[in-house]
Amino acid sequence: MNLFQLRAFDAVARDGSFTRAAARLFISQPAVTGHIKALEEHYQITLLRRTARRVELTEEGIKLAAITRSIFGQVDEAQTLLEANRQLLTGRLEVAADGPHMVMPMLARLRARYPGITVNLRLGNAQETLAALLSEHADVAVLTEVEPRKGLHLQPLSESRICALVPAGHPWLADPAGIRLEQLDQVIMVLREPSSITRRTFDDACAEAGVNPRVLLELDSREAVTEAVAAELGVGVVSSVEVSRDPRVHAIPIQGEGLLNQHMLGCMERRRELRLIQAFFELASS
Template identity: 60%
Template sequence: MNLFQLRAFDAVSREGSFTRAAKRLCISQPAVTGHIKALEERYDLVLFRRTARSVALTPQGHALAALTGPLFGLVEQAEDLLLANRALVSGRIEIAVDGPHVVMPLLARLRESHPGITVSLILGNAAETCEALLAERASIGVVTEVQPHPDLHIEEIAASRICVVLPRGHALADEAEIDLRRLDGAAMVLREPTSVTRRTFDAACRRRGVAPAILMELDSREAVIEAAAAGLGLGIVSSLERGEDARIRAVPIAGPDLVNRHAIACLARRRNLRLIRAVFDLARSLGPHNRDAGRDRGGMSPGKHA
């Protein structure tokens, strides 16, 4: 068995791309392609379905990836042990996130503390972020309302409050806080139902018997803000996502069930790798800033769990 071929397969399975796998391994893309072709020909199987724009694992590929992921994870741990006495001056880490607002201060601190570390950022929704962690396409995930999982180590790092986005001239724009019941029957423009912010809002509405009039469902927070600014309806955003826009105000909605929790996570068996430990330490150091983002809107202080 050729370990170079297996390593190339593992890199492609994690990255979902021959180009990114080549970059991960610091070799050429044709070399990666050659390793995969040789592996498939030697064992007379197909490991990837290739299209012009994507690469997907076949059932045989999934079965092999379940073995190579832990195998090369152990290799990384061995390398980490051997390098334990060296300064953390270089390396590469993949971070999957379900939104940029919590992770960007962390990346800035990482850049400041370890300028030689290269970060590959994988953007997706909460489910995709967790899947990237479990499939070992990412070493760290920053995700909202993550559920406990036996294979993940999770630490809460921030809390945010759900806010109503209003045009500046709206009757409620000067309120310090809004009771959710005042939105009963209100014309609203919301994110899609799978959005974590939308799910939190919908659940609170059901508990209180509040039924807003949903005029539009949009696929980004930027679209929600633009629609609200144009007067098409009231929007909903997280307090960490509201940004600065002179056309609108984001007013917190009262209630302990209108808070979202944001966490950093990694595979439990990889939590002691030096680079992962360093990122977790930096995330903890950002805790007071992120807690204030939730608390001054009625949020609660983060804790941690595994």
């Protein structure tokens, strides 16, 4: 069995792209293609389907990817362990986050301290971010309201508060103390999808307080909520760490119980001693 061929397949399976796999392995794209073609021809098996947009795994490819991810994950850990005493002059860190606002300052500090480190950042919702970490597609992740679980190391970062998002000139802006949660009863609102952490926290607080807002629109991004509020389609909600600087909208505090979210930095417990992950955790807490 040719380990170069398996390594090339594993890289394509992880990244979903021959181009990105070539960059990961520091070889040419034709070399990656050649390794995988040789692997498929030798074992008379189809592992990948090439589509116009991306590369997809066949059923056999999915099974093999689960094995190679474990193999080369351990190889990467061994290499990191052997280089633990070296300065972090080069390396690659896979980072996942459920929003850009908290992670970007961390990446700025990482770049300032270790300019040779390459970072791949995955942005997604809370479920996608946790899944990326647990499947080891990410080395570290910035998470919100994640439950402790075996094998997962979590470090508290900060907490945020749910705020109301209103258009410029809204009468609620007259009171710097903000509004009470009860004032949102029967108010027309534009909110994120129910799986959003911000939406879930807000819904739980409303249910506890007996508040029933009228949800006009459910939107799949923070940007869409901002545009809907700016268009005066309704009141939105936003985390205090994700407030837009858009002059068309303003965030105001909501006074009430259950409107706080906890943010954490996470990695897999068995990998927390790896040098690059340690460095990121140290910078995140500084």
